[in-house]
Amino acid sequence: MTLDLFSDICGVNQEDSILAPGAMLLRGFAVPRSAQLLAAIGGVANLAPFRIMTTRGGHRMSVAMTNCGAAGWVSDASGYRYDALDPTTGEPWPPMPRAFADLAADAAQRAGFGGFTPDACLLNRYEPGARLSLHQDRNERDLRSPIVSVSLGLPAVFLFSGARRAQRPRRVPLAHGDVVVWGGPARLFYHGVLALKDGEHGALGRCRMNLTLRQAL
Numbered sequence: 001m002t003l004d005l006f007s008d009i010c011g012v013n014q015e016d017s018i019l020a021p022g023a024m025l026l027r028g029f030a031v032p033r034s035a036q037l038l039a040a041i042g043g044v045a046n047l048a049p050f051r052i053m054t055t056r057g058g059h060r061m062s063v064a065m066t067n068c069g070a071a072g073w074v075s076d077a078s079g080y081r082y083d084a085l086d087p088t089t090g091e092p093w094p095p096m097p098r099a100f101a102d103l104a105a106d107a108a109q110r111a112g113f114g115g116f117t118p119d120a121c122l123l124n125r126y127e128p129g130a131r132l133s134l135h136q137d138r139n140e141r142d143l144r145s146p147i148v149s150v151s152l153g154l155p156a157v158f159l160f161s162g163a164r165r166a167q168r169p170r171r172v173p174l175a176h177g178d179v180v181v182w183g184g185p186a187r188l189f190y191h192g193v194l195a196l197k198d199g200e201h202g203a204l205g206r207c208r209m210n211l212t213l214r215q216a217l
Contacts (some may be wrong), residue, residue, distance in 0.1 A: 146183025
């Protein structure tokens with residue numbers, strides 16, 4: 001699929017940017033719904049508090065995480081996986097807020113992936129200095145569905161590479177309300193986030209929130 005053809009299919013406008021065939025940045029797409037999203041994040045965190053996970057190699061991650069939906073992504077000494085229960089509380093993860101699911105479906109539709117129904121959402125909380133190294137999202141059972149990533153709060157630099165970790169990543173500045181969708185030929189592209197710079201956001205203070213919605217089960 002050429003970039004021009006992908007542009008025609010998706011109806012790209014001046015607020016949309018194609019990062020690669022199958023990957024699109026939707027500038028400010030979530031801004032009109034940001035108040036709803038932030039309220040829903042608070043509801044999820046009240047039931048399943050943010051926590052710092054460790055990698056299977058025993059390293060402490062710098063990003064605080066929690067989940068909602070039918071399954072949550074967890075990381076510990078036994079590896080990376082989806083689990084129906086929150087290992088901290090032993091209870092099912094909080095239900096997926098309607099605001100999350102509706103935004104993800106609408107963003108996926110705009111990027112050319114109709115019919116997306118996420119069943120899991122990983123919530124990442126970045127404070128100054130927190131970063132996410134290059135990785136693939138490959139623990140999901142159905143890799144035909146896209147990933148929808150929503151940025152809220154402080155600006156960040158998103159790293160978007162290719163199918164091999166060694167490829168030089170593209171640096172994509174993200175602001176409050178920006179949404180990135182990738183699937184199809186870009187579904188297993190490596191991606192990450194540079195260390196968050198200090199700052200102050202009107203709604204979130206010295207913090208960035210990221211919602212990553214997937215079809216995991």
